[in-house]
Amino acid sequence: MSNDDDLYYDDDNIIDNSHNFHYIKRLTRIILEDDYPDLLKEKEIYILSNKIKYIDNDVFNNLSRLQILNLSKNRIEQINNNIFNNLNNLKLLNLSNNKIKQINNNAFNNLQKLRILNLSMNKIRQINNNTFNNLQRLRILNLSNNKIEWLDNKLFNNLSLLQKLDLSNNRIEQLDNNIFNNLPLLEILNLSMNKIKELKTDLFTNLINIREIILIQNRIKLINSYTFSNLLHLDTINLAMNKIKYIMNKSFNNLPKLYILQLFGNKLENLSNNIFYNVSKIVNINLD
Numbered sequence: 001m002s003n004d005d006d007l008y009y010d011d012d013n014i015i016d017n018s019h020n021f022h023y024i025k026r027l028t029r030i031i032l033e034d035d036y037p038d039l040l041k042e043k044e045i046y047i048l049s050n051k052i053k054y055i056d057n058d059v060f061n062n063l064s065r066l067q068i069l070n071l072s073k074n075r076i077e078q079i080n081n082n083i084f085n086n087l088n089n090l091k092l093l094n095l096s097n098n099k100i101k102q103i104n105n106n107a108f109n110n111l112q113k114l115r116i117l118n119l120s121m122n123k124i125r126q127i128n129n130n131t132f133n134n135l136q137r138l139r140i141l142n143l144s145n146n147k148i149e150w151l152d153n154k155l156f157n158n159l160s161l162l163q164k165l166d167l168s169n170n171r172i173e174q175l176d177n178n179i180f181n182n183l184p185l186l187e188i189l190n191l192s193m194n195k196i197k198e199l200k201t202d203l204f205t206n207l208i209n210i211r212e213i214i215l216i217q218n219r220i221k222l223i224n225s226y227t228f229s230n231l232l233h234l235d236t237i238n239l240a241m242n243k244i245k246y247i248m249n250k251s252f253n254n255l256p257k258l259y260i261l262q263l264f265g266n267k268l269e270n271l272s273n274n275i276f277y278n279v280s281k282i283v284n285i286n287l288d
Contacts, residue, residue: 044068048094051075057082070094072118079107090114096142097121109134120166121145129154137161144168144190153178162186168214169193181206192216192238199227212236216262222246229253240286241265249274260284 043065052074060066066087076098084090090111100122108114114135120142129152132138138159144166153176156162162183172194180186186207196218204210204227211233220242228237228251235257244266252258258279264286276282 046070049073055083061086064088066090068092072096074098076100079103081106085110092116094118099123103131105130114138116140118142123147133158140164142166146170157182164188166190171195177202185209187211190214194218201226210234214238217241220244223251224248225250226253227251231255233257235259238262243267247275250277252276252279254278258282262286
């Protein structure tokens with residue numbers, strides 16, 4: 001290898017049997033050439049903490065056994081349509097801490113076994129509504145620490161097995177009433193550190209397995225009646241550091257497992273006797 005700004009991998013130049021390249025600090029591009037039987041057998045590849053800006057469309061074409069791919073802490077700006085096309089067995093894809101601004105519509109189309117997708121700490125502003133359509137087995141989706149301002153109400157429609165969704169530290173101002181309708185197995189929803197002003201009454205209605213809803217540091221002023229209603233597994237609600245002045249009657253309705261409610265750092269003036277209805281287990285309400 002004559003220049004460590006490019007990484008070439010072929011039969012005569014196998015640089016490391018573990019295929020962990022994060023120590024190559026100047027790596028800017030990956031090029032896999034000719035036949036490389038050892039790499040074909042690999043199930044995990046880590047190419048993190050480098051300076052990669054561009055990935056050739058066919059760079060991973062013959063790595064059909066690959067299950068974990070970590071490209072975090074690079075300088076990748078765009079995810080093209082064909083980059084991951086033949087990674088049919090991939091289960092974890094980490095693209096966090098890059099400079100991704102754009103994800104093409106079909107970038108993840110063939111990742112039908114993917115369980116974990118980490119896109120956190122990028123510069124993503126908008127995501128097209130069919131970006132995640134073929135990720136039916138996805139369990140964890142991390143979109144935190146981006147610049148997302150708006151979410152299409154069909155964005156998560158095909159993620160019926162999703163268990164954890166992190167949208168924290170973005171610029172989201174509004175959530176459509178139907179945005180979470182098709183997430184029946186979701187357990188943890190993190191919407192903290194956004195610019196959300198309103199929680200619509202039916203926003204969480206279909207989250208039948210939700211355990212934790214985190215809304216710290218938004219701009220919410222009012223909690224409407226039945227906003228948190230009939231969520232039978234919900235044990236934690238965190239509404240700290242908002243601008244809440246009023247909580248309407250039965251805002252917390254039929255939440256038999258609710259244990260912790262965080263309300264500190266708001267502008268509450270009083271609490272009505274009727275804001276809780278059929279909430280029998282709550283023991284920790286933090287108003288300070």
